[in-house]
Amino acid sequence: MTQTSITRSWVASANGHADFPLQNLPLGIFSLNGSAPRSGVAIGEHIFDLQAALDAGLFDGAARTAVEATCCGHLNAFFDLGRSARVALRERLLELFAEGCTLQSKIELQSAKLLPLAADCQMHLPAKVNDYTDFYVGIEHAQNVGKLFRPDNPLLPNYKYVPIGYHGRASTIRPSGTDVRRPKGQTLPAGQTEPTFGPCSRLDYELELGIWIGQGNEMGDSIAIVDAAEHIAGLCLLNDWSARDIQAWEYQPLGPFLSKSFITTISPWVVTAEALEPFRKAQPARPEGDPQPLPYLLDKRDQAAGALDIELEVLLTTAAMREQDLPAHRLALSNSLHMYWTVAQLVAHHSVNGCQLQAGDLFGSGTLSGPEAGQFGSLLEMTEGGKKVVELPSGEVRKFLEDGDEIILRARCRREGFASIGFGECRGTVVAAR
Structure with missing residues (x-):
């Protein structure tokens, strides 16, 4: 899937968002109310909790491998997987958040996966910087x-x-x-x-x-x-x-x-x-x-x-x-x-x-x-x-x-x-x- 093949998301705040529309999907490390740092994706005014989504079975194959590599409090292992892992995760995220996604109701019912971006989420360094x-x-x-x-x-x-x-x-x-x-x-x-x-x-x-x-x-x-x-x-x-x-x-x-x-x-x-x-x-x-x-x-x-x-x-x-x-x-x-x-x-x-x-x-x-x-x-x-x-x-x-x-x-x-x-x-x- 490409930037032009998918244009809108069922996450309303993502459509036309200044920084984080569906076409971006940047990754980061966050914590909620003092919890241990975990990986997430910014979409609109929300953070998509990758660990919670993984536990719910929303990823398989190469995308699952990619998400598993993010779930250690930093993105180093994910970075080390290279481009193929990034592409697999991105394509799956585009499927999950595209308007009309058949899994939309599943994601919405388990609202813990979609967290308010600016509420209680604290952002951390995305990776351990060795050099x-x-x-x-x-x-x-x-x-x-x-x-x-x-x-x-x-x-x-x-x-x-x-x-x-x-x-x-x-x-x-x-x-x-x-x-x-x-x-x-x-x-x-x-x-x-x-x-x-x-x-x-x-x-x-x-x-x-x-x-x-x-x-x-x-x-x-x-x-x-x-x-x-x-x-x-x-x-x-x-x-x-x-x-x-x-x-x-x-x-x-x-x-x-x-x-x-x-x-x-x-x-x-x-x-x-x-x-x-x-x-x-x-x-x-x-x-x-x-x-x-x-x-x-x-x-x-x-x-x-x-x-x-x-x-x-x-x-x-x-x-x-x-x-x-x-x-x-x-x-x-x-x-x-x-x-x-x-x-x-x-x-x-x-x-x-x-x-x-x-x-x-x-x-x-x-x-x-x-x-x-x-x-x-x-x-x-x-x-x-x-x-x-x-x-x-x-x-x-x-x-x-x-x-x-x-x-x-x-x-x-x-x-x-x-x-x-x-x-x-x-x-x-x-x-x-x-």
């Missing part, structure tokens, strides 16, 4: 930041040859809604020659996609670019919170450390590769004069359909705005088509030296800014490193984030003739340093 790598593939962001420090040479020579990345901290990845404690660290005040220690004063967000790895590879082996897409289980939203003043002091010569490792926030739902299939596009052509990727990074099919058309949005609300009942203020509207490298190229490059990827590993795309004002994925770009201010509807201004500020990331896929799908929200509120 986390943050890339830097948003070329507009790389150029915008580079211009702040190297106006005549914003991109370093390796950028257009190598998907740049660094190894992040998996232990501090948290689901949407987790508070962001303002970090402490060393900073070098302007005009000084020795650093001081204290709370970060230039706290920032970064608008990114998170990429969940499905089946991995053995150490010493590599994943060929022609096979790399098969190793991608799905995507989420990712906020790579950044302490810019700590980063400026520590990043040379080895890159970010304490300025990034204090927290990374992700949206809790995994939007599968299959749900994203209608929104694939050709990778945007490189500007004239840019080098062609080296052979291990170049595949005709990936160049023809390896990019994704995902609208990305950043919103801000402050404590004062919430007190005044003002809506969240949009800071940026960008798109994943600003990625200089495809997701498959990231997988191929990460493993080319024999590095072992494992099911449940997480990649960050890097900040996905656009080239114009209103498309920047960080305050560092918007304020030109703190030289300008962002004016808010409350009369407040911001150069960087203050305590009480909440950042909200959203994403949407749209295409003529297809139902639009979303990712849910990725939220985090800044709280004072301890």
Whole structure:
């Protein structure tokens, strides 16, 4: 079954839902009233409890095997089954929730399987993240930041040859809604020659996609670019919170450390590769004069359909705005088509030296800014490193984030003739340093 062969669901709230229509069916891990974490699927304003549905005998064959792999409090084993398991589960879910499904009455009578999404359900990380790598593939962001420090040479020579990345901290990845404690660290005040220690004063967000790895590879082996897409289980939203003043002091010569490792926030739902299939596009052509990727990074099919058309949005609300009942203020509207490298190229490059990827590993795309004002994925770009201010509807201004500020990331896929799908929200509120 495809996006176009089934259009409506008997779950009324799914029809036309902004994020979770029948055509999406993202997976996640939730708990209810303090219960043990269990797997579920978002549909409309509900979570479909996969364990309860399994117990009721609603799955058999490959779909049953897939669901059984989700019922251990995380999705790692499910990711490791690969694409065939995702497809089998998706096809069965489409059958169960399609308008006119013969099992509709059975599902409705056992209402414990369909839970209110926003009531007492707490969302958890969808997988145990063994390793986390943050890339830097948003070329507009790389150029915008580079211009702040190297106006005549914003991109370093390796950028257009190598998907740049660094190894992040998996232990501090948290689901949407987790508070962001303002970090402490060393900073070098302007005009000084020795650093001081204290709370970060230039706290920032970064608008990114998170990429969940499905089946991995053995150490010493590599994943060929022609096979790399098969190793991608799905995507989420990712906020790579950044302490810019700590980063400026520590990043040379080895890159970010304490300025990034204090927290990374992700949206809790995994939007599968299959749900994203209608929104694939050709990778945007490189500007004239840019080098062609080296052979291990170049595949005709990936160049023809390896990019994704995902609208990305950043919103801000402050404590004062919430007190005044003002809506969240949009800071940026960008798109994943600003990625200089495809997701498959990231997988191929990460493993080319024999590095072992494992099911449940997480990649960050890097900040996905656009080239114009209103498309920047960080305050560092918007304020030109703190030289300008962002004016808010409350009369407040911001150069960087203050305590009480909440950042909200959203994403949407749209295409003529297809139902639009979303990712849910990725939220985090800044709280004072301890």
